[in-house]
Amino acid sequence: xxxxxxxxxxxxxxxxxxxxxxxxxxxxxxxxxxxxxxxxxxxxxxxxxxxxxxxxxxxxxxxxxxxxxxxxxxxxxxxxxxxxxxxxxxxxxxxxxxxxxxxxxxxxxxxxxxxxxxxxxxxxxxxxxx
Amino acid sequence: xxxxxxxxxxxxxxxxxxxxxxxxxxxxxxxxxxxxxxxxxxxxxxxxxxxxxxxxxxxxxxxxxxxxxxxxxxxxxxxxxxxxxxxxxxxxxxxxxxxxxxxxxxxxxxxxxxxxxxxxxxxxxxxxxxxxxxxxxxxxxxxxxxxxxxxxxxxxxxxxxxxxxxxxxxxxxxxxxxxxxxxxxxxxxxxxxxxxxxxxxxxxxxxxxxxxxxxxxxxxxxxxxxxxxxxxxxxxxxxxxxxxxxxxxxxxxxxxxxxxxxxxxxxxxxxxxxxxxxxxxxxxxxxxxxxxxxxxxxxxxxx
Numbered sequence: 001x002x003x004x005x006x007x008x009x010x011x012x013x014x015x016x017x018x019x020x021x022x023x024x025x026x027x028x029x030x031x032x033x034x035x036x037x038x039x040x041x042x043x044x045x046x047x048x049x050x051x052x053x054x055x056x057x058x059x060x061x062x063x064x065x066x067x068x069x070x071x072x073x074x075x076x077x078x079x080x081x082x083x084x085x086x087x088x089x090x091x092x093x094x095x096x097x098x099x100x101x102x103x104x105x106x107x108x109x110x111x112x113x114x115x116x117x118x119x120x121x122x123x124x125x126x127x128x129x130x
Numbered sequence: 131x132x133x134x135x136x137x138x139x140x141x142x143x144x145x146x147x148x149x150x151x152x153x154x155x156x157x158x159x160x161x162x163x164x165x166x167x168x169x170x171x172x173x174x175x176x177x178x179x180x181x182x183x184x185x186x187x188x189x190x191x192x193x194x195x196x197x198x199x200x201x202x203x204x205x206x207x208x209x210x211x212x213x214x215x216x217x218x219x220x221x222x223x224x225x226x227x228x229x230x231x232x233x234x235x236x237x238x239x240x241x242x243x244x245x246x247x248x249x250x251x252x253x254x255x256x257x258x259x260x261x262x263x264x265x266x267x268x269x270x271x272x273x274x275x276x277x278x279x280x281x282x283x284x285x286x287x288x289x290x291x292x293x294x295x296x297x298x299x300x301x302x303x304x305x306x307x308x309x310x311x312x313x314x315x316x317x318x319x320x321x322x323x324x325x326x327x328x329x330x331x332x333x334x335x336x337x338x339x340x341x342x343x344x345x346x347x348x349x350x351x352x353x354x355x356x357x358x359x360x361x362x363x364x365x366x367x368x369x370x371x372x373x374x375x376x377x378x379x380x381x382x383x384x385x386x387x388x389x390x391x392x393x394x395x396x397x398x399x400x401x402x403x404x405x406x407x408x409x410x411x412x413x414x415x416x417x418x419x420x421x422x423x424x425x426x427x428x429x430x431x432x433x
C-alpha cells in the first residue's frame with residue numbers, strides 16, 4: 001500500500017504501526033514535505049488478512065521462528081519439544097519417560113509455553129521433584 | 131496527482147519485501163530437492179493420498195530419499211498412511227524436523243499440529259464471521275511454511291499431496307520451483323473424468339509446472355475366490371482415452387486391492403508387503419516413470 005499527500009503530491013512515508021488492539025491495527029504514514037500524518041485503521045477482517053500473510057507492517061527486525069505464524073494462528077497448537085529437550089528426555093529410563101513427558105507438558109501448559117526446552121525440563125523437574 | 135506507479139518503493143510497509151523473502155526461503159529450502167511432484171485430482175475419494183504414500187514407499191524401496199508433504203490441511207491423513215503415526219515434530223535451530231515413516235519417508239502434515247485425531251483444523255483471531263476473506267490465505271501460508279521451515283534435507287523426490295479439487299494447484303505452483311511435475315489421479319468413473327478433465331486443463335495452463343501424466347486408481351478388481359477381473363465402475367470412455375484427449379501420458383491403472391487400504395490404515399508399506407500383487411506392480415511402474423524424470427525437470431543439487 002502507498003499513501004499520497006494530495007496537497008503536496010508527494011508519497012507519504014511509513015512512520016509506525018501499533019496493535020492489534022480490539023482486532024484493529026493502526027498504520028501511520030507521514031508526508032515528508034508538510035509532515036501531515038495519516039493513520040489507516042484496519043477492521044478485524046483486514047487485520048486477520050494481514051496476519052494470514054505472515055508479515056509485519058513496516059518490516060521485521062529478525063526472521064520469524066520456524067512455523068511461527070502457523071503455531072501462532074492455530075486455535076490449539078500442540079506443545080513442541082526442542083531437539084535438546086528430546087535428547088534429554090531420551091536419557092530418562094524407559095519406564096519413567098512417559099510420565100516425565102506428561103508432567104513436563106503439564107508444567108509447560110501452566111506456564112503458557114509453546115515450546116519445551118531444556119530449561120523447561122529442568123524447571124518441571126524442580127516443580128515435581130523428579 | 132501522482133499515481134501508485136509514480137511513487138518509488140512500496141510505501142514503507144515492506145509487505146512486498148517480506149513476501150519476497152518468504153518465497154526466497156522456500157526456494158532456498160528446496161534447493162536440495164531434485165524433483166518435486168504434486169499429486170492431485172479434481173475429484174475427492176480417488177485415492178490421491180493412497181497413491182502418494184505408495185509412490186513414496188516404492189521410490190524409497192529403490193534407495194531414493196523421499197519426502198511427502200500433506201497438502202490437505204483440513205483432512206490430513208498422509209502422516210498415518212506413511213507410518214509416521216501421531217508423533218510431534220521436534221523444533222531445531224534450522225527448522226522443524228519432519229517425521230519419518232516406514233521405508234524412511236520424511237513427512238510433514240497438519241495432522242501433527244492438531245491436538246488429536248478428532249479435533250478439526252481451526253484458526254484463532256478476530257473476524258471469525260469473515261473467514262471467507264482470509265481462510266484461503268492462511269491455509270496457503272501454512273503450506274508455504276511447511277515447505278520453507280521443514281528440514282527436508284537432501285531429497286531425490288518431494289511428493290506434495292493436494293486436497294480434492296483443482297483450486298490449490300495454482301497456489302502451490304506459485305510456491306514451487308519452475309519445472310515441478312503434476313501427477314493427476316482419477317478413477318474409472320464418468321463423474322471422476324468430468325472433474326479430472328478440468329484439472330488436466332488447468333494444470334496445462336500453468337506454465338511453471340509440467341504434467342507427468344494421468345494415473346488411474348481403483349481399476350479392475352480381482353475376485354479373491356475365482357480370480358475373475360471385474361470393473362468397479364461402468365465407463366465407456368477409458369482413462370487412457372481421457373489422457374489421450376489431453377495429450378498427456380497415461381501412467382497405467384492401479385487395480386483395486388483391499389489390502390492396500392488395510393496397509394495404509396496400519397501405516398505399513400503395501401508395495402513392500404505384497405510386491406507381487408498387480409496393484410504393487412502398477413505403483414512400481416509409475417514410480418519407474420518418475421525415476422526416469424519423465425515430464426519433470428531436474429532441479430537443485432544433483433546427487
